[in-house]
Amino acid sequence: MVQTAKNSPTTEPGDNWRELDKSHHLHPFTDWHEYAQSGGTIYAQAEHIYIRDSNGRELLDGMSGLWCCNLGYSQSSIKSAIAGQLEQLPYYNSFFGCSNDAAVTLARRLVDVTPKQFKHFFFTSSGSEANDTNIRIVHRYFDLLGQPDKKHIISRQNAYHGSTIAAASLGGMSAMHKQFTGLSYVNHIAQPYWYKDGGDNSPEEFGVISARDLEQKIEELGADNVAAFIAEPIQGAGGVIVPPSTYWPEIQRICDEHDILFISDEVICGFGRTGRWFGSEAFATEPDLMTFAKGVTNGYQPLGGVAINDKIADVLTSGGGEFAHGYTYSGHPAACAAGSATLDILLDQHMIEHVASNIGPYFNERAGELAGHPVVGEVRTMGMLAAFELVRNKNSRERLAPECGGALHCRNAAVAGGLMVRAVGDSIISAPPLICSRDEIDTLIDRLITALDSTAAEFGIKRS
Numbered sequence: 001m002v003q004t005a006k007n008s009p010t011t012e013p014g015d016n017w018r019e020l021d022k023s024h025h026l027h028p029f030t031d032w033h034e035y036a037q038s039g040g041t042i043y044a045q046a047e048h049i050y051i052r053d054s055n056g057r058e059l060l061d062g063m064s065g066l067w068c069c070n071l072g073y074s075q076s077s078i079k080s081a082i083a084g085q086l087e088q089l090p091y092y093n094s095f096f097g098c099s100n101d102a103a104v105t106l107a108r109r110l111v112d113v114t115p116k117q118f119k120h121f122f123f124t125s126s127g128s129e130a131n132d133t134n135i136r137i138v139h140r141y142f143d144l145l146g147q148p149d150k151k152h153i154i155s156r157q158n159a160y161h162g163s164t165i166a167a168a169s170l171g172g173m174s175a176m177h178k179q180f181t182g183l184s185y186v187n188h189i190a191q192p193y194w195y196k197d198g199g200d201n202s203p204e205e206f207g208v209i210s211a212r213d214l215e216q217k218i219e220e221l222g223a224d225n226v227a228a229f230i231a232e233p234i235q236g237a238g239g240v241i242v243p244p245s246t247y248w249p250e251i252q253r254i255c256d257e258h259d260i261l262f263i264s265d266e267v268i269c270g271f272g273r274t275g276r277w278f279g280s281e282a283f284a285t286e287p288d289l290m291t292f293a294k295g296v297t298n299g300y301q302p303l304g305g306v307a308i309n310d311k312i313a314d315v316l317t318s319g320g321g322e323f324a325h326g327y328t329y330s331g332h333p334a335a336c337a338a339g340s341a342t343l344d345i346l347l348d349q350h351m352i353e354h355v356a357s358n359i360g361p362y363f364n365e366r367a368g369e370l371a372g373h374p375v376v377g378e379v380r381t382m383g384m385l386a387a388f389e390l391v392r393n394k395n396s397r398e399r400l401a402p403e404c405g406g407a408l409h410c411r412n413a414a415v416a417g418g419l420m421v422r423a424v425g426d427s428i429i430s431a432p433p434l435i436c437s438r439d440e441i442d443t444l445i446d447r448l449i450t451a452l453d454s455t456a457a458e459f460g461i462k463r464s
Contacts, residue, residue, distance in 0.1 A: 068299030103331035128162025207244030233279025240387035275356035
């Protein structure tokens with residue numbers, strides 16, 4: 001018989017959940033030894049753009065969950081679609097010639113919102129699985145073309161493409177790579193991080209220089225051995241790194257000239273966050289494959305996938321036998337029903353246009369005002385994405401503290417003040433829900449300013 005904890009009259013209800021959590025739940029990207037001692041926060045409720053912990057404390061969610069609840073937490077039509085699908089067909093697999101109406105419907109509807117080259121979609125449960133799938137698709141494609149040596153894939157340092165062995169290999173985060181042996185055919189080049197690495201070059205000059213790292217890597221490996229380049233339009237978990245305007249045109253030229261497939265990882269940028277349906281459209285690139293997840297269901301169900309362009313799909317569907325790859329939950333009917341319901345909201349409420357012409361520019365404007373704060377060295381924004389690079393000295397770009405202590409203090413101060421943001425390196429990043437009002441953006445900025453003021457005081461930085 002399983003025993004459950006009883007509430008003590010002298011403790012808050014959430015304290016019991018914290019103890020159970022510390023004792024039994026192993027969390028992702030967490031120091032398990034430290035967590036077993038200190039524990040964390042149990043979130044128990046959410047409404048609109050606010051989350052509440054098990055003791056009733058409310059925060060404005062400036063991160064949209066984990067970049068996924070773009071439409072907030074109160075979308076009843078998505079919940080109803082999931083419940084209705086569970087009543088009709090809660091599960092069936094997509095293997096061996098089987099399908100379901102929810103998956104078929106979503107695949108067809110994605111044709112209408114993705115760039116024109118995409119008419120085929122492979123469903124997974126996450127972005128990690130989707131990027132594993134990209135590797136399988138790319139290798140199979142070149143095998144069928146009689147180019148079996150094209151196996152190498154190029155990615156970027158500090159990139160995040162998921163957490164499976166394959167997806168983490170594609171990613172370029174050093175802390176992850178220290179804990180496993182990555183795939184030998186994945187190679188990394190520098191990220192287009194002008195504020196950190198640009199030196200005396202203008203952003204435009206640095207964009208071209210950074211992009212040409214890709215060309216150098218292709219020449220080093222040999223174009224006949226390189227299959228694809230994978231990148232996010234804007235590096236999200238890497239710190240909201242918005243490339244200079246010259247970067248993506250040069251990357252596209254290089255991929256085209258060397259017959260290298262381009263995989264655009266749209267897990268964070270997709271479904272409206274940049275003010276376009278997909279980030280590749282915001283930068284006028286033409287990817288051959290697109291990874292999607294997160295916002296496709298507003299985070300209400302686990303769903304990811306790959307959009308496959310006609311050039312690749314024509315080869316894969318014209319012969320070559322079985323594509324020996326897939327997942328139990330590929331095309332899960334409840335997840336796909338959530339995806340269609342999410343598309344309904346994005347389309348019916350003109351959400352992409354709202355981000356492009358209304359709330360996105362306002363968020364960028366208000367975020368940009370923080371560039372004058374004494375501990376903010378740079379503000380990076382696009383659509384509903386922002387990063388605030390923290391420094392001790394704006395001219396020298398000296399960081400506030402070792403081990404990213406400045407950003408960690410600021411993040412903790414923001415959370416204490418009722419705002420959820422993230423610390424990435426020496427930056428504070430925010431990706432609020434697309435449905436925020438201007439008043440709610442003002443509240444977000446006001447609470448962030450309070451946290452920045454606390455950070456300045458903590459590290460002895462005074463306003464000039």
